[in-house]
Amino acid sequence: MEQFGQEFLNLDVMAKVAPFLLQGLLQTLLLCSFLIPIGLVSGILVMLLTTSPYRLLRWPAIAAVDFFRAFPPLVLLVFVYAGLPFIGLRVPALVAVAVAFLINSASYYGEIYRAGMVSVPKGQREAARSTGLSATQTLLYVTLPQAIRNVLPDLLSNTVELVKLTTLASVISVPELLHSANLARSLTYNSSPLILAAIIYLLLLLPIVRLIARLEHRL
Amino acid sequence: MTAADAMSNWDRFVFTFFNADIAMKYGWEILQGAGITILAGLAVVITGISAGFGLAALRAIGGKPVNFFIIVFVxxxxxxxxxxxxxxxxFGFPNIGIVLPSLIVLWMSLSAVLAAFAEEIFWAGITSVPKGQWLAARSTGLTFAQTLRYVILPQAVRLGIPPLTNRAISITKNLALGxxxxVNEILGRAxxxxxxxxxxxxxxxxxxxxxLVFIPLVIASRTLERNYRWGEH
Structure with missing residues (x-):
């Protein structure tokens, strides 16, 4: 038990590496600060394509979404980061992360919005259009808000997934929280930095996970 | 840019990403990785979903302390x-004397994550069955366990299948983290x-x-979602 405490809950080690991990946390938050908003917006664009009345738009979009939902994000990331330099396209690690995870999250957000749109009764759109609203106005003021409300727990839960996804950036040495923690572990020969990182992730995400559980049971 | 330049660029692209010689040389190696990915994936899905189901059933039966631990785990x-x-x-456990092979670590970690999500999904299914069903089943003389087994759980499972499929796919894709x-799975070997x-x-x-491994599952999940759509209530 003492050995366990020494290895995982060593407060001295935690105090020593805390500033370093905080730097990693800032990088994680930076990643989230652009991945989440861009993912949320591009998901709407993807949904507009996959629910388009034109087959020529809809089918390729659905095929692309399914393709990228079957593509493990880490494989996509390694492909962008390690594959493209071979044809002379050397992308910085941060750009590779942005490209790979946006493709991945746009597909997932897109599917969630689509499920939301399907859940809005057809009559809503027809009624809105018959009052003279344009197609865009109908989308923005009538159908989309209801769709979002219906799938709010799923949108939140995908956002949690996206935050967790940023840890994969550590594989290509982006100095985000988990990468810093793992580096600190190898320098201190002690696993407490990893536990500290886990605690930070819990502090960040547990409240949202609780909120999702409450929203789901209310619905 | 001349036509010849464009051609050589295209050739370079094919040579780099779709090189037949290289594919022949390493193809078998990587295919074996796919075997590991598929077997580990099956193991994760079976362990994760059964554990999640067990935890949800336990939560339906259980008293306060048991439920507290389940909720914390989830x-x-x-x-x-x-x-x-x-x-x-x-990296941590070997230092306290517990050395686990990397494949076992991968299996345990992903199974635990899937179990947590599966428990939540089954539990949501259990709570969404109207109270009247419990009362009606009990009043026909079924015991608590029988009601759970024959009335509540079948409905909870049916309700949970589409989200569970999606969740199982996205968690199993994390096998690449191995x-x-x-771990000698596809990505490691590639x-x-x-x-x-x-x-x-x-x-x-x-x-x-x-x-290739995951797209049939993704398409299947799309079909499931259509077929199992819960009626408006």
Whole structure:
């Protein structure tokens, strides 16, 4: 038990590496600060394509979404980061992360919005259009808000997934929280930095996970 | 740009990403990785979903202290990034005398994550069955256990199948994380073939193999969602 405490809950080690991990946390938050908003917006664009009345738009979009939902994000990331330099396209690690995870999250957000749109009764759109609203106005003021409300727990839960996804950036040495923690572990020969990182992730995400559980049971 | 330049660029692209010689040389190697990915995936799905089902049933029966522990387990494993769990098990545990092979670490970590999500999904299914069904079943003389077994759980499972399929797919895709701790699955083998051959073709093959394994499941989940759509209430 003492050995366990020494290895995982060593407060001295935690105090020593805390500033370093905080730097990693800032990088994680930076990643989230652009991945989440861009993912949320591009998901709407993807949904507009996959629910388009034109087959020529809809089918390729659905095929692309399914393709990228079957593509493990880490494989996509390694492909962008390690594959493209071979044809002379050397992308910085941060750009590779942005490209790979946006493709991945746009597909997932897109599917969630689509499920939301399907859940809005057809009559809503027809009624809105018959009052003279344009197609865009109908989308923005009538159908989309209801769709979002219906799938709010799923949108939140995908956002949690996206935050967790940023840890994969550590594989290509982006100095985000988990990468810093793992580096600190190898320098201190002690696993407490990893536990500290886990605690930070819990502090960040547990409240949202609780909120999702409450929203789901209310619905 | 002249036509000849464009041609050579195209050739270079094919040579780099779709090189037949390289594909022949490393194809079998990477295909074996797919075997590991599929077997590990099956193990994760079976362990994760059964554990999640068991926990949800336990929560329906259980008293306060049991439920508290289940909720804590579920919340923690829903919040933690899988890679963090994998690193703790793989690098931390040997220092307290517990050495686990990397494949076992991968299986345990992802199973725990899937169990947490599955418990939540089954539990949501159980709570969404109207109270009247419990009362009606009990008043016909069924015991509590029988009601749970024959009335409530079948409905909860049916309700849970579409979200569970999606969740199982996205968690199983994390098997690629095994490459970070040296598991010989598709990505791990493709990565080492990449550095040995100095060519991106192994990575293309790895990516295509992953898509080939998962795309039938993704399409199946789309069909399931259509067929199991819960009526408006």
């Amino acid at each position: 919340d923690i494993f829903r919040s933690l990034p899988p890679l963090a769990i994998i690193l703790v098990l793989f 490459s970070a701790i040296g 990565n080492s073939a990449l550095s040995m051959s100095a060519n991106a073709t192994p990575l293309t093959m790895g990516a295509l193999l992953y898509v």
